[in-house]
Amino acid sequence: MAHESTYQPQAGIEKWMDDRLPVMRLVHDSFVDFPTPKNLNYWYTFGGILTFCLVAQIATGITLAMHYVANDTMAFASVEHIMRDVNFGWLIRYSHAVGASMFFLAVYLHMFRGMYYGSYKAPREVLWILGCIIFLLMMATGFMGYVLPWGQMSFWGATVITSLFGAIPIIGDPIQQWMLGGFAVGNPALNRFFSLHYLLPFVIFGMVVLHVWALHVPGNNNPTGIDAKGPQDTVPFHPYYTVKDAFGLVIFMLIFAGFVFFAPNALGHPDNYIPANNLVTPAHIVPEWYLLPFYAILRSITFDFGIPFTDIIFIKAKFLGVIAMFASIGVLFVLPWLDTSKVRSMRYRPIMRFFFLIIFLPACVGLGWVGAETPAKVLYQQGEFTYYADYFEGEELTTLTYDTAEERDHAVESLVAVGTEVEIRDGTPFQFQMVHLGLILTIVYFAYFIIIMPLVGIIETPRPMPASIAESVLPRSSASAAAAE
Amino acid sequence: MSGSETTHPDRRDFLFIASGAFGAVATGAMAIPLIDQMNASRDTLAVAQIRVDVSQIPDGQQVTVEWRGKPVFIRHRSARDIEEAREVDWERLRDPQPDEARINPEHPELLVMVGVCTHLGCVPLADQGDYNGWFCPCHGSHYDTAGRIRKGPAPENLAVPEWVFVDGSDDAVIEIG
Numbered sequence: 323m324a325h326e327s328t329y330q331p332q333a334g335i336e337k338w339m340d341d342r343l344p345v346m347r348l349v350h351d352s353f354v355d356f357p358t359p360k361n362l363n364y365w366y367t368f369g370g371i372l373t374f375c376l377v378a379q380i381a382t383g384i385t386l387a388m389h390y391v392a393n394d395t396m397a398f399a400s401v402e403h404i405m406r407d408v409n410f411g412w413l414i415r416y417s418h419a420v421g422a423s424m425f426f427l428a429v430y431l432h433m434f435r436g437m438y439y440g441s442y443k444a445p446r447e448v449l450w451i452l453g454c455i456i457f458l459l460m461m462a463t464g465f466m467g468y469v470l471p472w473g474q475m476s477f478w479g480a481t482v483i484t485s486l487f488g489a490i491p492i493i494g495d496p497i498q499q500w501m502l503g504g505f506a507v508g509n510p511a512l513n514r515f516f517s518l519h520y521l522l523p524f525v526i527f528g529m530v531v532l533h534v535w536a537l538h539v540p541g542n543n544n545p546t547g548i549d550a551k552g553p554q555d556t557v558p559f560h561p562y563y564t565v566k567d568a569f570g571l572v573i574f575m576l577i578f579a580g581f582v583f584f585a586p587n588a589l590g591h592p593d594n595y596i597p598a599n600n601l602v603t604p605a606h607i608v609p610e611w612y613l614l615p616f617y618a619i620l621r622s623i624t625f626d627f628g629i630p631f632t633d634i635i636f637i638k639a640k641f642l643g644v645i646a647m648f649a650s651i652g653v654l655f656v657l658p659w660l661d662t663s664k665v666r667s668m669r670y671r672p673i674m675r676f677f678f679l680i681i682f683l684p685a686c687v688g689l690g691w692v693g694a695e696t697p698a699k700v701l702y703q704q705g706e707f708t709y710y711a712d713y714f715e716g717e718e719l720t721t722l723t724y725d726t727a728e729e730r731d732h733a734v735e736s737l738v739a740v741g742t743e744v745e746i747r748d749g750t751p752f753q754f755q756m757v758h759l760g761l762i763l764t765i766v767y768f769a770y771f772i773i774i775m776p777l778v779g780i781i782e783t784p785r786p787m788p789a790s791i792a793e794s795v796l797p798r799s800s801a802s803a804a805a806a807e
Numbered sequence: 808m809s810g811s812e813t814t815h816p817d818r819r820d821f822l823f824i825a826s827g828a829f830g831a832v833a834t835g836a837m838a839i840p841l842i843d844q845m846n847a848s849r850d851t852l853a854v855a856q857i858r859v860d861v862s863q864i865p866d867g868q869q870v871t872v873e874w875r876g877k878p879v880f881i882r883h884r885s886a887r888d889i890e891e892a893r894e895v896d897w898e899r900l901r902d903p904q905p906d907e908a909r910i911n912p913e914h915p916e917l918l919v920m921v922g923v924c925t926h927l928g929c930v931p932l933a934d935q936g937d938y939n940g941w942f943c944p945c946h947g948s949h950y951d952t953a954g955r956i957r958k959g960p961a962p963e964n965l966a967v968p969e970w971v972f973v974d975g976s977d978d979a980v981i982e983i984g
């Protein structure tokens with residue numbers, strides 16, 4: 323839908339400018355008289371919301387940076403100084419911290435929207451890939467930002483994530499030391515993370531410009547997934563979608579403000595209010611909520627990859643987990659080529675819709691849950707732990723049964739003391755643990771993309787589709803009347 | 808090259824190739840310092856060795872010192888710890904190593920290890936876990952009284968740094984690194 327320019331410079335200054343730098347023309351053609359499908363719903367307001375989030379993070383971030391000190395002895399105190407002493411510092415910091423979460427909330431909804439309506443399919447592949455790059459950059463930015471307050475979670479989160487690179491065979495250690503500027507997370511790492519945390523949002527900004535550019539070449543997709551075929555299918559962006567976006571944004575901001583003013587730490591972790599200590603690990607390290615599903619995939623791989631029943635190992639479990647984690651994001655990049663269906667929108671794809679809503683979405687949420695819990699947490703157990711001690715009393719085999727190892731060991735000691743030979747053995751019950759759930763969900767996640775998506779596209783019979791966007795939005799009677807005209 | 812009538816290499820071709828080559832070399836040469844500045848700086852490397860008096864650690868106790876920004880556990884093992892570490896059929900462990908390979912044979916009670924879990928880098932807790940050694944709370948790795956991985960996701964034993972008794976200290980002071 324790259325369209326003819328409709329810009330008409332009015333005042334003399336506008337004409338003068340238009341001959342020299344036609345930015346007003348660009349704005350007019352992109353955001354005022356841009357033909358947009360008439361049937362966009364509220365899921366389409368997240369683009370505008372995300373732009374707001376980026377601007378808000380940059381505005382609050384730059385003001386925080388005026389007071390923040392990127393030094394391992396002062397970082398924590400400087401954040402407390404922002405919270406207690408700087409005028410409105412608490413508001414700016416909470417807005418920035420909550421803003422990061424809201425940003426990710428919006429980006430996930432935006433991405434699920436794209437997946438549901440098939441917005442990644444031709445001719446929007448580049449648009450989709452640019453979005454994936456923005457998502458990656460956001461994750462890097464969010465991760466490094468979380469390190470800056472230099473609390474316990476900052477420090478240990480950074481330690482765990484940078485150790486991932488140490489898992490790469492042979493070159494892992496040098497890479498990790500190069501990234502950290504030392505043997506462990508410390509001041510050099512904090513300094514460079516701050517530098518990059520300042521830089522990356524502006525790289526994201528550049529990517530957003532490309533993303534919008536790539537959007538405006540084919541134009542918006544829409545809930546039917548049908549191409550707009552002419553003016554009867556579209557309305558100008560302004561005022562129709564400027565108003566809709568603004569309304570969606572206000573609702574979003576209400577939720578945002580609700581968190582900032584009433585639950586600013588609800589999405590964070592209390593351990594991050596303990597200053598970083600490189601000698602003590604918190605009992606339970608978790609990244610921020612928006613990284614949890616990927617963290618879960620990382621931890622769910624606990625087996626080596628090699629030839630079964632031999633000692634030959636090609637990839638160790640630790641590195642395999644790292645590969646799986648990166649692959650879970652990498653697979654998004656090739657999504658346009660994994661989907662074999664000709665129909666874009668899942669509105670008309672009953673089978674795919676089922677897999678997306680009933681299998682894939684819950685799997686993603688489930689992975690988030692697994693990521694937040696300890697891997698060894700038992701979800702289901704059949705039987706009990708029992709501890710046995712076997713010995714011969716004369717000719718007769720006697721077995722003692724205990725509920726705890728301590729009780730059994732105690733009994734064994736007294737038997738051994740009187741010269742009895744005792745054999746011990748343990749009975750372990752069947753346990754289904756968090757890590758097992760994580761593995762199952764990881765398999766579901768990948769299977770959705772690699773198996774279900776290509777296969778369903780081939781075997782599924784799509785539902786009948788409306789002939790045009792106009793037909794889909796008009797009431798049935800007037801649509802047929804319009805068709806009869 | 809458009810606009811050029813000659814087919815022979817001329818002055819412009821020469822300048823084009825020469826300046827292009829210069830630009831490529833300059834970019835490559837500048838990339839080295841720009842990348843290398845991120846490696847550990849000289850002051851970080853300078854504090855890479857430390858000395859610790861180990862004679863005062865009570866039997867069965869451990870001290871934690873900082874070395875290269877990481878914790879190092881120095882443990883004075885009890886007789887029972889040593890016995891347990893040696894009873895194990897070590898060849899069948901995930902990272903097979905006999906206890907003797909992890910200590911100074913003249914001082915089997917002294918175990919010096921980098922206190923960084925070989926899984927993803929947390930600090931394991933002493934006197935915990937299923938093997939009376941160390942337990943990593945992050946993802947549940949259990950280490951025995953020789954610091955060998957016995958259970959959980961960690962791939963390797965806790966690392967033993969290079970260390971020696973300082974000459975003339977009468978086996979009281981060790982140097983790590």
Ligand code: HEM
Nearest residue numbers: 379380383384386387390419422464467468470471520523
């Ligand atoms: C993509 C946009 C951005 C995201 C997702 C983001 C995310 C974050 C996060 C998650 C934190 C930790 C908050 C906390 O728990 O305290 C943080 C802190 C910080 N960020 Fe950003 N940020 C962004 C942009 C920026 C920009 C452009 C700057 C400008 C310099 C900046 C400066 C800071 C500073 C100084 C801190 C430390 C103070 C603090 O912890 O509150 N950020 N950021």
Ligand code: FES
Nearest residue numbers: 924926927943946
């Ligand atoms: S870091 Fe110790 S078990 Fe993962």
